[in-house]
Amino acid sequence: MTRTIADATERAHLRVGLADDDPAARRVLGRMLRHLGHEVVFQVATGRQLVDRCHDTPADVVIADIKMPEMDGLDAADLIFEETHTPVIVLSGYGSLQFLRRAQQGHVESYLMKPATLAQLEDAIAWATRPHSV
Numbered sequence: 693m694t695r696t697i698a699d700a701t702e703r704a705h706l707r708v709g710l711a712d713d714d715p716a717a718r719r720v721l722g723r724m725l726r727h728l729g730h731e732v733v734f735q736v737a738t739g740r741q742l743v744d745r746c747h748d749t750p751a752d753v754v755i756a757d758i759k760m761p762e763m764d765g766l767d768a769a770d771l772i773f774e775e776t777h778t779p780v781i782v783l784s785g786y787g788s789l790q791f792l793r794r795a796q797q798g799h800v801e802s803y804l805m806k807p808a809t810l811a812q813l814e815d816a817i818a819w820a821t822r823p824h825s826v
């Protein structure tokens with residue numbers, strides 16, 4: 693039987709933080725995450741709020757939009773990694789090579805295009821939370 697990355701986190705209960713300046717996008721992502729068996733521990737609308745909440749409310753993984761007020765998701769991902777080592781998945785509605793290059797050079801575990809499917813989200817979470825060798 694062939695196993696996928698997503699199989700590794702099947703039934704795993706993770707604490708997830710969400711950041712998107714669009715309340716509708718946060719609602720949809722929240723429903724998707726709960727469907728996958730995860731708990732949404734916080735939802736925020738700006739990159740600055742995301743960094744602050746990562747200090748106050750531990751999460752196993754964070755999902756962030758790229759374009760947000762105060763601080764974009766890529767800058768927030770770098771600060772979160774440096775300060776808490778929490779893995780970050782970014783979502784983008786923009787097919788920009790500039791954003792993709794910044795994500796590759798920064799501390800982003802997965803980069804998804806909006807709208808992400810349930811399977812894409814599940815695989816990105818599995819990849820971001822995989823055990824890393826030291």
